[in-house]
Amino acid sequence: MGCCSPRCMLIALCCLQLVTAMERQVLDYLGYQWAPIMVNFFQIVMVILGLFGAIQYRSRYVVMYLLWTLLWLGWNVFVCCLYLDLGGLSKESEVLTLGLSSHRSWWAENTPGCESESQLVSSSWSQQQDPELMVLLCWFQYQHIEILHCCLQLLVSLLGFVYACYVVHIFADDNDTYFKYL
Template identity: 45%
Template sequence: MGVCSGRCTLLGICGIQLACILERQIFDFLGYQWAPILVNFIHIIVVIFGIFGTIQCRTRYITAYAVWLVLWVSWNVFIICFYLEAGYLSKERDLIMTFNISMHRSWWMENGPGCMVTAVTPAPDWAPEDHRYISISDCFLEYQYIEVAHSSLQIFFALAGFIYACYILKCISEEEDSFDFIGGFDSYGYQGPQKTSHLQLQPMYMSK
């Protein structure tokens, strides 16, 4: 019973994780943030494996899902520190999020709630010709806090998924141990009828 309820809960968590990461992946694509796009894609694959492992009670898949969640939490903590510019991190570095391929950053920078985007003309001399120079003002919520909220939500569901994954692995292990105790996997617990070989006695004759 514990495994069934735990599996249903974990499936619900995985479903929410999948919906949230797909939403996040869309906005990362719009912002050309290639590093998060790559990590998000790996997360989507692992969550799908986690769903399959939960349905089929495959301990290897559930274990891999739980291990990945530890790395996923670490990545999201890094994202939070990046946007809050903790330590030596700076959200102005293109190399970290876009592999220095483009100057695009978070999609929410220009499209946040209430943001007013104004084109600055003439553009400064240092601005690339194929990019426009803009001024952003009157945002109700700055883009970095929206990104932090996204990462915080991912951490919350990752911790919940890790706890339930460990719970399911524990329940499965206990059920296998109890089944083995009553002889379920014991090769000596049951022996089928054995075929007995019949030796036919033949008379022996002694010649003189």
Template identity: 55%
Template sequence: MGCCTGRCTLIFLCALQLLAALERQVFDFLGYQWAPILANFLHIIIVILGLFGTIQYRPRYIVVYAIWTAIWVTWNIFIICFYLEVGGLSKDSELLTFNISRHQSWWSENGPGCVRKEASMSGIKGLDGHSYISVIGCALEYRYIEVMHSSFQILIALVGFVYACYVVSVFTEEEDSCLHK
């Protein structure tokens, strides 16, 4: 097999997915988004498994990776629907934090061009030490940043799925041709 094959392309796609997942994991940790943190962690493990399977010529690992990419696309479609508030979902709900905290996406306060203003809540019983945060002037709303992240994840997962299927078919054809000789 030459280096410009489906195998090399799948290795590149897995590496790209790992980088994108790690970047996303960092920002989900900063926003205390526990459901995406768990999903990203599982995604990272499966992508490493797919990468290992591709490098070591293990089609079963690549099949697991291919199945996972379909699940990963579904998860990212859910995230897009969540942030665009499709079907009764609300981006202001605590669904992604498992109702543990009132945190939102890190991008909601730290997006490009956003100016964060804090107003002290002193004098209100039980809220001393807390502050009200308002965010103004964002060049791009945080929900669109999250949608772009998920859209990119969907794109590379779909391409990864296609290449994973191709690589599995090539590996099994090579095994079959070796068995029939």
């Protein structure tokens, strides 16, 4: 097995997906976003199954990973549309928190390049400032960071899907040649 074989690439992509899903899980825990927490948990479990299937030559586990990846792609497209306010969706809705809390994305309060609220309250200039103008002072808006997370997940998942399809095909061919000699 070469280091650039489809199986090896699938293992590497699954490891990358595992790291990015865990990072996303932690940030969703910090923001009390319960729907993404549940979906991220299933993503972690299915990626571990896909990783196990690729390592142990178990095509059924890789197929389960493939089917889950289709759902994961749909979820990430939904979250992108939600943060972009497309299709009647709104980032201000309680869809991601399941109506259980009033929290929102962790990035909304901890966006890189934004001044903290304590700094803004202490300055006399910010006391007269409109809240929407304060958002413009950030390097990025929080919804753009969330969309970048989703785009990263989409890219890695699409590559994982392609490699997983190829690996399942290879595993099926290997099983066929094995049974020919019996």
